[in-house]
């Protein structure tokens with residue numbers, strides 16, 4: 001089987017657990033992502049709640065990541081989500097170590113290795129340049145640098161902390177140039193996305209500006225407009 005790859009630049013929307021992401025809300029965002037992706041030719045991937053992975057792929061044919069995967073083998077566990085379950089639902093990869101779901105280094109490594117062995121994509125989240133260096137050494141497909149203090153806010157990482165983006169891009173290139181860098185936190189406009197890409201990233205990981213928008217297609221259109 002060929003390893004999964006995604007065209008860059010990548011816009012990855014994390015639906016988190018927002019009210020707007022539940023049930024029909026997830027379909028509303030997926031429909032918008034399909035529409036804007038078709039119009040623009042830009043890859044828009046989603047990370048929905050687990051139960052929406054399969055329906056979103058089935059109805060909208062969009063690349064889907066899980067928001068998290070548990071570093072456990074299938075077996076006698078209760079309430080966990082082993083990797084083969086997200087794979088069988090159709091996910092092409094998973095976020096790992098999101099700032100809202102931090103893991104130990106040992107568990108991050110376990111997830112990155114398991115995803116690679118399953119020919120799925122790992123997108124490991126990082127909070128600063130030092131952590132980015134350690135995570136890049138694990139060889140994930142993506143490191144997504146998201147300063148936690150900017151997550152969910154109105155000021156984007158591209159505006160507030162461009163140095164963390166360039167620092168992460170440099171650090172990753174020095175450690176493992178095959179790892180792609182995404183950035184996120186507060187991304188809300190085409191200018192934020194353009195700046196992130198000009199600073200050397202392969203795209204963005206974002207949430208609230210799309211998920212909480214009255215018209216998700218309009219904001220997605222703006223986000224990809226300068227690429």
Ligand SMILES: O=C(CO)COP(=O)(O)O
Pocket residue numbers: 014098146150151152153184185186187205206207208209
């Ligand atoms: O945490 C994020 C994406 O995973 C970023 O969230 P916001 O786009 O809401 O700042």
